[in-house]
Amino acid sequence: MRLQPGPLPGADDHGGQRVRPEHNKRALEYISTGRVPVKDLITARLPLERALEAFDIVAKGEAIKVTVEP
Incomplete structure (x- = not known):
């Protein structure tokens, strides 16, 4: 499957x-x-090399918004 360029469907629909x-x-x-x-x-900031940990942190309820910083 090849992705087409352009906006994500639903990304501007709230x-x-x-x-x-x-x-x-x-x-x-x-x-x-x-x-x-x-x-x-x-609620949490992680370096790029720990990016995958963001999913666990949110799943455990330890953070709501996590940024991954280069």
């Missing part, structure tokens, strides 16, 4: 409502100004 470009713009503005403290949303 609860039956389409995400509009102006919503993304507003969200990025809130993040960049600190109005939404996204750093608080990340």
Whole structure:
């Protein structure tokens, strides 16, 4: 099976409502100004060589959002 380039199906559909470009713009503005403290949303950070551990950490309930950093 060969993947076709383009957006992921459903990636811009949330609860039956389409995400509009102006919503993304507003969200990025809130993040960049600190109005939404996204750093608080990340509950664990792992180096790239430990990336697979992220699945176990979330499955055990030890974290909700895990970032993998190069």
